[in-house]
Amino acid sequence: xxxxxxxxxxxxxxxxxxxxxxxxxxxxxxxxxxxxxxxxxxxxxxxxxxxxxxxxxxxxxxxxxxxxxxxxxxxxxxxxxxxxxx
Numbered sequence: 001x002x003x004x005x006x007x008x009x010x011x012x013x014x015x016x017x018x019x020x021x022x023x024x025x026x027x028x029x030x031x032x033x034x035x036x037x038x039x040x041x042x043x044x045x046x047x048x049x050x051x052x053x054x055x056x057x058x059x060x061x062x063x064x065x066x067x068x069x070x071x072x073x074x075x076x077x078x079x080x081x082x083x084x085x086x
Contacts, residue, residue, distance in 0.1 A: 044052075056066035 052063055056063045
């Protein structure tokens, strides 16, 4: 039967784990509340899919982030054009 006494085998590690840690400040930030996301399932032409993947790769972004950035740019364009109406 195996020896289950680990005390002797780990005693050299005590110097790393001993001491009072109650006065050590907690450096962990509270977890941020996750952004609410809308899931969209769509079918697009293969030529568009290739374009989106290539452009996302060139911009070093995920396809999702690339599409989000396209939508944000379009929203900004629409909002500025509405404010410039004479």
